[in-house]
Amino acid sequence: MSVRVFIAALGTETNTFSAIPTGWNAFLESHFRRDGAAGDSHYFGGPNRLWRERCDSLGYAVVESISTFAQPSGPTKHSVWAELRDMVLDDLRAAGAIDMVLLHLHGAMVSTASPDCEGELLVAVREIVGPEVVVGVELDLHCHLTERMIAASDVVVLYKEYPHTDVLPRADDLFSICERTRKGDITPKMALVDCRMLAVWRTSLEPMRGLVQEMLASEGSDKIISLSFAHGFPWADVPDVGAKFLAIADGDLAVAEDAARRFAAKIWDLRYDTASTLLTPAAAVEAARSCRQATVFADVSDNAGAGAGSDSTFLLRALIDDDAQKVILGLIWDPVAVRFCFDAGIGATIGLRLGGKTSPYSGAPLDTVVTVKGLVEHGRQPFAGGDQPMGDAVLVGIGGIDVVINSIRTQVFHPEAFTQFGCDLSSYRSIFVKSAQHFYAAFEPVVDAIHFVAAPGVASPEFTTLVLNNAGRPLWPQVDDPFVEVSS
Ligand SMILES: [Zn+2]
Numbered sequence: 392m393s394v395r396v397f398i399a400a401l402g403t404e405t406n407t408f409s410a411i412p413t414g415w416n417a418f419l420e421s422h423f424r425r426d427g428a429a430g431d432s433h434y435f436g437g438p439n440r441l442w443r444e445r446c447d448s449l450g451y452a453v454v455e456s457i458s459t460f461a462q463p464s465g466p467t468k469h470s471v472w473a474e475l476r477d478m479v480l481d482d483l484r485a486a487g488a489i490d491m492v493l494l495h496l497h498g499a500m501v502s503t504a505s506p507d508c509e510g511e512l513l514v515a516v517r518e519i520v521g522p523e524v525v526v527g528v529e530l531d532l533h534c535h536l537t538e539r540m541i542a543a544s545d546v547v548v549l550y551k552e553y554p555h556t557d558v559l560p561r562a563d564d565l566f567s568i569c570e571r572t573r574k575g576d577i578t579p580k581m582a583l584v585d586c587r588m589l590a591v592w593r594t595s596l597e598p599m600r601g602l603v604q605e606m607l608a609s610e611g612s613d614k615i616i617s618l619s620f621a622h623g624f625p626w627a628d629v630p631d632v633g634a635k636f637l638a639i640a641d642g643d644l645a646v647a648e649d650a651a652r653r654f655a656a657k658i659w660d661l662r663y664d665t666a667s668t669l670l671t672p673a674a675a676v677e678a679a680r681s682c683r684q685a686t687v688f689a690d691v692s693d694n695a696g697a698g699a700g701s702d703s704t705f706l707l708r709a710l711i712d713d714d715a716q717k718v719i720l721g722l723i724w725d726p727v728a729v730r731f732c733f734d735a736g737i738g739a740t741i742g743l744r745l746g747g748k749t750s751p752y753s754g755a756p757l758d759t760v761v762t763v764k765g766l767v768e769h770g771r772q773p774f775a776g777g778d779q780p781m782g783d784a785v786l787v788g789i790g791g792i793d794v795v796i797n798s799i800r801t802q803v804f805h806p807e808a809f810t811q812f813g814c815d816l817s818s819y820r821s822i823f824v825k826s827a828q829h830f831y832a833a834f835e836p837v838v839d840a841i842h843f844v845a846a847p848g849v850a851s852p853e854f855t856t857l858v859l860n861n862a863g864r865p866l867w868p869q870v871d872d873p874f875v876e877v878s879s
Contacts, residue, residue: 394449394490394573398442399456399479400435401512402497404463404533406626406698408849410750411464411800415471420799421780423459425478434555434777435460438495438529438562445566454489456482460497462800463698472502476512483519491573492516492526493565498534498549499624506629506861510539517543527569529562531555535631536583536621545572546579547637549619551603553594554832558775568616568639579616579639582647584655586634587873589625589854589866591667591691595831598664602657614640615650620658625854626697630863634658662867667691669845669852676709679718679821684839686820691827692848693753696802700724700749701825704757705846707746710792710823711759719816720823721795721808722781724749729798732763732785739763743787745796752849761787761794765812770797774804774829786812793819802826805833 403413422433427443436458446453456479461467483489494516500508509530516526527546530536532553541547548565550557571577594603606618617639623632636655640647658665670678675688688706695701701724710718723746735741740762747756765786771778782799786809795809803824806816816822816837824830827843827850835841845852855868865873 394451396446396451396491397454397486397489398439398493400439400458400495403461404497404499405466405501407628408626409465409698413461413464413467417461418459421460421462425457427455432777434775437559437776441559441562442493442566454486467502469502469504472508480515491569495529498530507537510537513540513543525569525573527565529565532622533624534621536635537631541581541583548617554829555775556832578642580644580647581639582651584636584651586655587866588634592622592665593828598661614643614646616641628859628861630861632862633866667843669843672706672709672846675844676713682820687822687834687838687841689843690825690846691843692846692851693825694802694827694850695800697850699848699850700753701800702746702748703753703848704746705754716791717820719793719819722797724800725796726798728796729783729785735763737763759789761789764788767811772805772807803830
């Protein structure tokens with residue numbers, strides 16, 4: 392009888408400080424398939440497509456459940472989470488005898504009642520399939536990696552890259568490791584170490600580039616099967632918030648524990664070298680005034696990919712006040728403004744109330760006069776081997792500043808966010824993107840410099856003041872040394 396493999400994808404990343412609720416619409420708008428992920432190019436369905444291809448080439452039977460993803464925002468309504476969870480579990484029960492379960496999850500999904508959705512799902516999966524069936528999980532590195540997830544799984548593999556350029560290679564790794572486990576060639580032993588750190592690590596830049604290379608080079612020798620650095624997702628007030636390091640060794644837990652501790656120590660030792668240089672909004676506007684060639688300024692605090700509204704007005708207002716020239720800025724999520732511009736038409740000059748809608752973190756709406764320069768229906772951007780919808784979108788001019796406004800909330804991933812309007816990016820001196828890091832892979836080859844800006848926002852990188860009442864233990868940089876026991 393042929394080997395039978397069950398696959399599913401279910402994810403979102405929850406910013407517990409975000410005022411944007413996550414309900415059914417958020418999943419349906421971003422990515423939801425019940426009939427196989429192959430029909431959708433969304434990046435989150437990529438692993439399912441890859442696993443199906445590998446199964447097909449081996450003559451294995453595939454049972455595919457849902458593939459879905461919601462744009463990061465606030466906690467998922469618990470009944471919606473429960474419905475999605477039960478779709479996967481019901482499909483698994485209905486599948487009958489299964490040899491391997493492969494799941495693509497995010498790892499930082501919080502419902503209005505559960506701080507660890509993925510842990511809850513994996514425990515239920517294990518109860519259904521029993522201890523003998525191999526359960527493998529691919530997670531985003533921005534996860535709250537919990538002991539419960541590890542205990543319920545045989546193999547957990549995280550993306551190593553931020554930007555997430557390796558979603559598919561890690562899916563391939565997971566398939567190979569699970570297949571060797573199923574055949575009895577290896578016995579994965581997983582060890583998890585808590586780094587007790589809150590930070591953003593950019594793997595495009597040294598010294599993180601070197602650390603990722605070292606992780607890759609260490610796999611496959613000295614019993615080490617897989618190494619994963621869970622960067623964590625800081626904007627979530629849950630017990631497992633913070634960075635962790637996961638090592639998997641063949642049959643030897645002590646080897647896994649030693650590797651996880653060694654890499655966690657390296658990350659701790661590099662904590663000041665891996666910290667991002669961040670400009671204040673005033674410094675960014677000043678720098679935009681003086682730059683002569685295409686320079687990117689990333690508004691990391693209003694990153695939709697971290698649950699922000701992507702509609703903050705702080706930087707745009709400062710640029711207008713400065714009478715900035717040859718600037719393009721995007722993406723501002725404002726479906727009402729998009730509708731007004733579509734109805735006004737190309738060439739129209741209209742008064743427009745723009746942005747500042749989702750919460751006080753986004754600042755006040757901006758009342759301004761815009762000229763409609765471009766309209767795009769159903770805009771999309773390439774990302775991580777797939778693409779991302781940005782909805783109907785418009786290009787408007789405000790003095791010397793061009794702005795892209797869109798109707799499906801998403802961050803800037805790719806120059807196509809702008810160039811699909813026919814813009815030539817080299818004609819702008821500065822490009823303001825609402826994104827923390829994913830833009831980097833596609834922009835870096837075509838721009839002259841990249842700066843990161845810490846404006847106010849719901850994904851502010853000021854971790855020292857982030858209020859985490861449920862973290863349960865001290866975290867750097869909120870304390871200098873989180874491993875010192877404080878006597879009460
Ligand atoms: Zn991520």
